Amino acid sequence: xxxxxxxxxxxxxxxxxxxxxxxxxxxxxxxxxxxxxxxxxxxxxxxxxxxxxxxxxxxxxxxxxxxxxxxxxxxxxxxxxxxxxxxxxxxxxxxxxxxxxxxxxxxxxxxxxxxxxxxxxxxxxxxxxxxxxxxxxxxxxxxx
Amino acid sequence: xxxxxxxxxxxxxxxxxxxxxxxxxxxxxxxxxxxxxxxxxxxxxxxxxxxxxxxxxxxxxxxxxxxxxxxxxxxxxxxxxxxxxxxxxxxxxxxxxxxxxxxxxxxxxxxxxxxxxxxxxxxxxxxxxxxxxxxxxxxxxxxxxxxxxxxxxxxxxxxxxxxxxxxxxxxxxxxxxxxxxxxxxxxxxxxxxxxxxxxxxxxxxxxxxxxxxxxxxxxxxxxxxxxxxxxxxxxxxxxxxxxxxxxxxxxxxxxxxxxxxxxxxxxxxxxxxxxxxxxxxxxxxxxxxxxxxxxxxxxxxxxxxxxxxxxxxxxxxxxxxxxxxxxxxxxxxxxxxxxxxxxxxxxxxxxxxxxxxxxxxxxxxxxxxxxxxxxxxxxxxxxxxxxxxxxxxxxxxxxxxxxx
Numbered sequence: 291x292x293x294x295x296x297x298x299x300x301x302x303x304x305x306x307x308x309x310x311x312x313x314x315x316x317x318x319x320x321x322x323x324x325x326x327x328x329x330x331x332x333x334x335x336x337x338x339x340x341x342x343x344x345x346x347x348x349x350x351x352x353x354x355x356x357x358x359x360x361x362x363x364x365x366x367x368x369x370x371x372x373x374x375x376x377x378x379x380x381x382x383x384x385x386x387x388x389x390x391x392x393x394x395x396x397x398x399x400x401x402x403x404x405x406x407x408x409x410x411x412x413x414x415x416x417x418x419x420x421x422x423x424x425x426x427x428x429x430x431x432x433x434x
Numbered sequence: 435x436x437x438x439x440x441x442x443x444x445x446x447x448x449x450x451x452x453x454x455x456x457x458x459x460x461x462x463x464x465x466x467x468x469x470x471x472x473x474x475x476x477x478x479x480x481x482x483x484x485x486x487x488x489x490x491x492x493x494x495x496x497x498x499x500x501x502x503x504x505x506x507x508x509x510x511x512x513x514x515x516x517x518x519x520x521x522x523x524x525x526x527x528x529x530x531x532x533x534x535x536x537x538x539x540x541x542x543x544x545x546x547x548x549x550x551x552x553x554x555x556x557x558x559x560x561x562x563x564x565x566x567x568x569x570x571x572x573x574x575x576x577x578x579x580x581x582x583x584x585x586x587x588x589x590x591x592x593x594x595x596x597x598x599x600x601x602x603x604x605x606x607x608x609x610x611x612x613x614x615x616x617x618x619x620x621x622x623x624x625x626x627x628x629x630x631x632x633x634x635x636x637x638x639x640x641x642x643x644x645x646x647x648x649x650x651x652x653x654x655x656x657x658x659x660x661x662x663x664x665x666x667x668x669x670x671x672x673x674x675x676x677x678x679x680x681x682x683x684x685x686x687x688x689x690x691x692x693x694x695x696x697x698x699x700x701x702x703x704x705x706x707x708x709x710x711x712x713x714x715x716x717x718x719x720x721x722x723x724x725x726x727x728x729x730x731x732x733x734x735x736x737x738x739x740x741x742x743x744x745x746x747x748x749x750x751x752x753x754x755x756x757x758x759x760x761x762x763x764x765x766x767x768x769x770x771x772x773x774x775x776x777x778x779x780x781x782x783x784x785x786x787x788x789x790x791x792x793x794x795x796x797x798x799x800x801x802x803x804x805x806x807x808x809x810x811x812x813x814x815x816x817x818x819x820x821x822x823x824x825x826x827x828x829x830x831x832x833x834x835x836x837x838x
Contacts, residue, residue, distance in 0.1 A: 311730070311731070312516070312519055312520060314520075314668060315516065315731075315733060317731070339646075339649060339662065340649045341649075341735075341742065341744050341761065342744055342746075342759070342761035342765075342766075344746050344757065344759035346748060346756065346757040355746070357733065357744065357746070359662075359667075359735075359742075361661075361662045361667045362667070363667075364664075364667040364668030364669070365668075366733050366735070368731075368733070388646075388647050388648075388649065389647050389648050389769075389772075390647065390648045390649025390650070390766055390769070391649075392769065393765060393766075393769045394761075394765075401480075414473070415472065415473055416472065416473035416476040417473060417476070418473070427478065427481055428480065428481060
């Protein structure tokens with residue numbers, strides 16, 4: 291089974307959208323509640339390497355993308371999810387699965403204000419100590 | 435043990451090169467915990483990128499790092515070119531070779547810089563002086579080809595901004611030919627000198643399991659046996675053409691010695707890669723003259739000297755990105771100091787922190803705190819001194835220069 295099939299097989303109907311953008315770029319979407327189990331399967335079960343995660347403030351919600359690298363084939367599998375509650379955005383932290391996620395989630399939290407539930411150390415990483423609370427630099431304010 | 439309480443001068447100090455803050459908690463000689471506080475140099479580049487247009491961002495991201503100055507612009511243009519289906523789809527062949535030549539030259543100068551630092555930290559200032567001396571011709575070559583020793587402004591979406599002139603190639607090759615024996619000399623020095631070997635072995639070990647758990651990249655990962663290298667895994671530049679013969683350097687012990695070996699051998703390989711690229715580079719265009727960026731999402735990855743650099747671009751078809759996410763390799767590697775430095779001694783701390791080649795000379799920015807009473811007992815300068823003293827102790831123990 292190739293990696294695409296292994297992921298489709300392992301995650302089953304958690305996958306809501308499957309988009310093969312090009313030979314080495316595969317994007318798929320899951321619900322926020324399924325992210326933890328999906329990441330656990332991809333990292334622990336399939337042994338893919340976590341490259342980074344990115345978050346973006348969209349009108350419809352906060353979109354989180356977790357980028358995993360399948361090094362043997364040079365492919366990037368990007369797991370996408372949409373956190374619809376913009377007033378109190380939160381999602382389960384994946385740091386308990388592997389420690390490499392700790393700093394990545396801290397950065398997203400301080401830049402976008404997404405709460406990562408269960409993160410062992412959710413405090414500021416890059417912003418200054420006296421940066422005002424509640425000010426999330428990557429959130430969009432009244433931009434058209 | 436007497437305690438010195440040093441009044442902290444704050445993260446900024448005229449003698450420090452770059453700001454970062456490590457707090458090492460010690461009990462006696464042993465490091466029992468570490469706090470890593472970064473962000474003093476945070477400039478909001480991702481946010482800035484949202485208000486710049488695509489041409490400007492290449493110059494913006496170049497300033498993320500002065501040492502791996504070509505990695506971020508290369509990675510960025512690859513992310514945008516991913517929107518077109520990839521570098522191979524639009525970049526002319528000659529530009530692919532030029533990109534790799536610049537990228538590998540950068541690897542050499544970056545590793546030489548690091549080698550010098552390690553020499554300094556173990557008290558072998560000759561290594562420091564010589565590594566940086568042999569680095570100078572590499573920077574001269576950058577100046578000849580790109581016009582600058584750092585920040586080359588070579589990368590643009592769809593190609594490169596300047597050509598490598600035919601008349602410059604002989605000097606470029608001559609410089610590389612003269613550099614190769616020096617790299618061999620460093621290899622011999624590190625490998626054959628029993629004091630250096632003893633000093634570097636088993637310091638700052640990161641096991642393969644830890645390397646995977648912390649998702650480290652680059653020489654930090656390869657020294658621990660994690661077989662990843664973007665140049666082979668997802669080829670880019672000249673590596674796309676399958677005309678370059680090279681090797682991924684892998685070690686397994688994960689200590690500072692292994693990391694040193696990886697970097698020295700990578701330099702040797704880089705010289706060979708550049709020579710092959712210069713020989714195989716065809717004549718032709720260097721720029722695809724890209725005008726508009728289509729909507730979509732693009733991911734670009736390069737193997738920077740410190741490891742995988744990754745950029746993600748979300749485009750809506752206008753001339754500015756919706757989102758530009760940047761993850762430098764050191765972001766993953768520095769975090770792993772949490773396990774690499776803990777359990778070691780304070781004399782090895784400087785080496786361990788430097789071993790991941792953090793994209794800054796951060797180890798002066800260290801405070802050592804006694805765990806039992808939370809009092810600061812020494813600073814980064816003291817740690818470097820301790821590290822150098824440990825080397826002396828090894829030398830004194832071997833009056834004939836090697837173990838009895």
